[in-house]
Amino acid sequence: MPHQPIRRARRDAVVLVLAFIASLLASIATAAPPDPVHGGVVAGGAGxxxxxxxxxxxxxSNDYAGRAVALDGDTAVVGAAGADVGGNDGQGAAFVYVRDGGVWTQQARLVADDGVAGDEFGFALAISGERIVVGARFAAIGGVAGQGAAYVxxxxxxxxxxxxxxxxxxxAAFDGYGNAVAIDGDTVVVGAQNATVNGNTSQGAAYVYAxxxxxNLESKLAASDGAAWVQFGRAVSVRGDSxxxxxxxATVGANQGQGTAYVYTRDGGSWSERTRLVASDGEAWDGFGGAVALDAGQAIIGASSNGMAGQGAAYVFVGSGASWSEQGKxxxxxxxxxxxxxxxxxxxxxxxxxxxxxSDLAVAQNAGAAYVYTRxxxxxxxxxxxxxxxASDGAEFGIGAALDGSTALIGAEFASGADGWPGAGYVFDAGAGTCTxxxxxxxxxxxxxxxxxxxSVAVAQGANTWQTVADADTAPNAAFAADPSSPSDTMLEAPxxxxxxxxxxxxxxxxDLEPTYDGGVLEIAIAGGAWVDFVDAGGSFVxxxxxDTMIGSSAIAGRAAWTGDSGGWISTRANYPATAIGQPVRLRWRIASDVSASRSGWWIDTVSFGCSDVPQALAQVSPLQFAFTLAPGGNASDTLHVGNAGETGSTLSFxxxxxxxxxxxxxxxxxxxxxPAGGDVAxxxxxxxxxxxxxxxxxxxTYTATLCVQTSxxxxxxxxxxxxxxxxxGNPDLIFADGFETP
Structure with missing residues (x-):
């Protein structure tokens, strides 16, 4: 596959190569980081x-579309820094798309009015409302080659x-001005990661405009503890006055290249450095600070070389002003x-x-992925x-990412197109189907x-109660209520x-409850209404x-309930009543007993109020076309791959x-x-x-046909x-189209 790396300043290349080598050596020599946040893979799922x-x-081909992406509401922007414009190789462009009724169409192609070959306009971009800012990191300024510019x-x-x-x-030449940009309303920030500051080569700077x-230039930001080659300005983000x-x-302690991120705030028209953010478990050459994003009171920072052999990580911080703390990895x-x-x-x-x-997928190597997390x-x-x-080999899906509400835009700079691998942006929407x-x-x-x-606990009768105990399905704790031999009626209520x-x-x-005499039920209160049995309210157990149905004299006599002995820990899954969707809801687990014999009681553990549906499959089919050339009487074959990149435990039928x-x-x-003409794929x-x-x-x-792959x-x-x-x-001669090779 004829991928050609995007043109980079020589100093960038040297720093990145050295950083990568050092990162691998450091990662191999160090222990694993503290327990991170991670979970099961839900490929294209969870809504x-x-x-x-x-x-x-x-x-x-080689437009590098998707290396930079931006999103605001129903407007998406995809940068193509390698695009040719009017015969100018690599001048670069940015493409604007708008959504109407779930359908995306191209609205505009943005180019610099003074662009020339090699500018790489579109290497970075950002959007806020009706404004877009685009970086052209190699644009010449006043005869200074490669100084860089940004266009609004x-x-x-x-x-x-x-x-x-x-x-x-x-x-100055090759400052990298425009390698990163950000915009929020009337404020634009432009990074210049290779700028010389106080004699320090490639210390880097960021310029703020209002x-x-x-x-107008409002401030030039530089790290108070800056040094040569730290590349301050590699990534920038702005939200309000931050x-x-x-x-x-940047070096942190003894760790060269660990990386940092700096927080600045504005008071009037004056900007000041407030604090420096670092990873609590950072190591040399982690690349922390290579990607950053700000939202109200929170920040996320990428460290793409963190962990053993560069698996990568991202850190979430919360705070404001000078007070920030790490919330999660x-x-x-x-x-x-x-x-x-x-x-x-x-x-x-x-x-x-x-x-x-x-990231590798079942059917493509280095295809890339993007991971969604919720708080x-x-x-x-x-x-x-x-x-x-x-997905295709080497597409680099995930090199760019943007998010606005329930819509995500992911860039893949080598995604396939009609002409080779031009790159593209992919829109994912959770919409009404979101299940955070x-x-x-x-x-x-x-x-x-x-x-x-x-x-909380509510007691309607007797002295029984709910509490946590160290007898759990997943250690250390579970919620528990005993089953006494006296009348009781006790509820465990969720927030x-x-x-x-x-x-x-x-x-x-x-x-373990006295069969049909003592039992437990699930009840729901919707939008402040009365407590009703979950099933009577319209819910259903999957x-x-x-x-069984209760008899005797307990408070839930005559109702269907959990009663008898479950034989150990079991799973319960249920669909919410339709009337509960989008409404404030409370649930409670209610246990009731009568005057007869006692049993052990009722344990509850690991309650998920959100996405817990059956594992979802995700079809991955490749290649997406075949072309054969044969002499009369000849025959040939190739291989179609049908993969399942879905959740663990899922099955894809095709x-x-x-x-x-x-x-x-x-x-x-x-x-x-x-x-075969069908089957199941784990x-x-x-x-x-x-x-x-x-x-x-x-x-x-010439003969044409279509293979129609139907999937679950x-x-x-x-x-x-x-x-x-x-x-x-002529002689039989099998030709594989579009770069596909024999298996």
């Missing part, structure tokens, strides 16, 4: 589905026009050496994304793993017999939460539902049909065969299908794979 692939109308564009209606060109008044009828700047190669649940997790990061409310551009209280957990529907985890409780954050914050569409309740339980036209008109194609595995063509009964000419993955229910057979008068 996230690919909505669109954004491919430029003039895409060409503004939209009026559907038309974008260049509003300003920003450049450092004290810039709009007041025009764009700016975050990454210094990817995010790593991939399926991390592997050299994945580069944290190369890109994005943050929006309680959702974070980290790109992992070298519950102060804890972050992995929610989804996003991958491209047309609003609350998860395992009862482990308290000392027994106390209950977690927000949980209020709002279930989203697609959410499912799940918990583990173990009960697994582990009520065991069936393959043939069509001479669209997949909606399937029928027999005599010269084409696929064997998670993280691939089924190989032999695609055979036979020109035995064909005259010379609803987001990729049908994958169409075009097949072209060219029958000539």
């Amino acid at each position: 996230w589905t690919q909505q669109a692939k954004l491919l430029a109308d003039v895409a060409a 564009f503004e939209r009026s209606g559907t038309t974008w026009t260049q509003q300003a060109k920003l450049a450092a008044t004290d810039g 709009f007041d009828g025009g764009w 700016v975050l700047v990454g210094a990817v190669s 995010l790593v991939a649940g399926d991390a592997f050496n050299g994945d580069g997790f944290g190369t890109s990061v994005a943050l929006s409310g309680g959702v974070a994304i980290a790109g992992s551009l070298f 519950s209280g102060g804890a972050w957990s992995q929610q989804a793993k996003l991958v491209a529907a047309d 985890t609003p609350l998860v409780e395992a009862f482990d954050g308290v000392a027994a017999p106390g209950l977690p914050s927000g949980w 209020t939460f709002v279930p989203q569409a697609g959410a499912m309740l799940a918990f583990r339980q173990h009960y 697994e582990g539902g009520y065991a 069936a393959i049909g043939e069509s001479e036209a669209a997949c909606s008109a399937a029928g027999d194609v005599p010269w084409l065969a696929a064997t 998670a993280a595995t691939t089924a190989d299908v032999s695609v055979g063509v036979d020109a035995g009964a064909l005259a010379a000419g 993955d609803a987001s990729h229910a049908t994958v169409a794979v075009p097949v072209t057979l060219n029958v000539t008068g």
